[in-house]
Amino acid sequence: MDMQVCGAAREVTGSCYLLTCGETQFLVDCGMYQGGAEERDDNFDPFVFDPDQIDFVLLTHAHIDHCGLIPRLVQEGFQGAIYATHATADLSEIMLLDSAHIQEMEAEWQSRKSKRAGRRTKDPLYTTADAEQSLRLFQGVSYGEEFSPAPGVRARFRDAGHILGSAFLELRMEEQGEEVSIVFSGDVGQPGQPIIRDPETTTDTDYLVMESTYGDRLHDQEGEPVENLVHVLQEAQRAGGNVIIPSFALGRTQELIYFLRERYEDYGLDMPIYIDSPLAKRATEIYRRHRAAYDSEAIDCLAETGSIFTFPELRYTESADESRELNGKNGIVIISASGMADAGRVKHHLKHNLWRPENHVVIVGFQAHGTLGRRLLDGEKRVKIFGEEIAVKAQVHFMPGLSAHADRNQLLEWASHVDSPHRVFLTHGEAAAIFSLKELLEERLRFQVAVPRKHQIYRLESTAA
């Protein structure tokens, strides 16, 4: 039995693991690389395995850095089942169709440029037809339900508390009488996040593959993160400025709506809030439907108010024209994707708002190297957007406390429930975060920690004496 780390090795995006157990070959996640142009090019690299030899895929959650390359896998011959929780299966539908649309648009734009330059045109990474084909392969599974996708392999999704449907994965594999257990953390959520339940924990496993996005950072900041956000809105309302919040369409946006709805009136806020992302609107619809995944607070709130995703000041925009109309407005809040401001409508809003000092930009999630969000976070005073140089005069705030990822101490706490694993592999983090978390796990929990490089293969051996 072995595991090959195919992505998210010393970087945050591109989660993908190839597992081999006897004759069976399968993947855990098949994610896309996100970030600057260099990272995005990695998505075109050939797979290190033969897609038509892969028997099935186990998917931890619907974020694109975990599921985004599934349509390409299908385009290249994969025909097996894709197992995911019910909510993840529903969310993957809108995420993969949206991603295919982006790939098609990008290829069209590149092709027009190439034609003018007399160069060869490039095909999209995958198409809507490939995404639709992948959707037929999804099989929803309930949290906690053990299933056997192939002889000798047993799997179980447990709640990871990161976004709706998110799971960590408990796996047991058997080959010639030898049994190995391995847990994939997926993305671990912060305890106390709104709407969804807190992460469950796992106790007994030979191997643990664990994310480390915030392995070197604590979310602690001055004051309550939500209060800080509300204060920024109050200030903008007084000065007649705008607040732009780049936000992942899936997860982050629904939580921001939940937080703001709870506090809006009490804090004297009446600025209109625009959710300017058709994908976020669709994701919110799926959040609305999957009430079984809510925590008790959200269930109570729903019973009291009838809806946790609507309030008078909240508007959802759909068309590109509606989005453009926001350019002329003052005194509004715009929550728009992408979360790292490297694509999507939020780029236009930043272009129109960054140069005015009465405006605010609130960064609420992880920003990968090479993205516009990261450059703003690093305090750059001039940025290029759509080829135009824009002065950054707006106030940029970072509120990591609103993150969907566990921080350093929360990751340590989550890992501490595991009873002396044989080995821990740290992935899904930049090198600094990974090595910092490695030290912590070695010192505090006496774990044996490995830091895989991309494409590295590990033998998984039974640790039973």
Ligand SMILES: [Zn+2]
């Ligand atoms: Zn995620």
Ligand SMILES: [Zn+2]
């Ligand atoms: Zn992730």
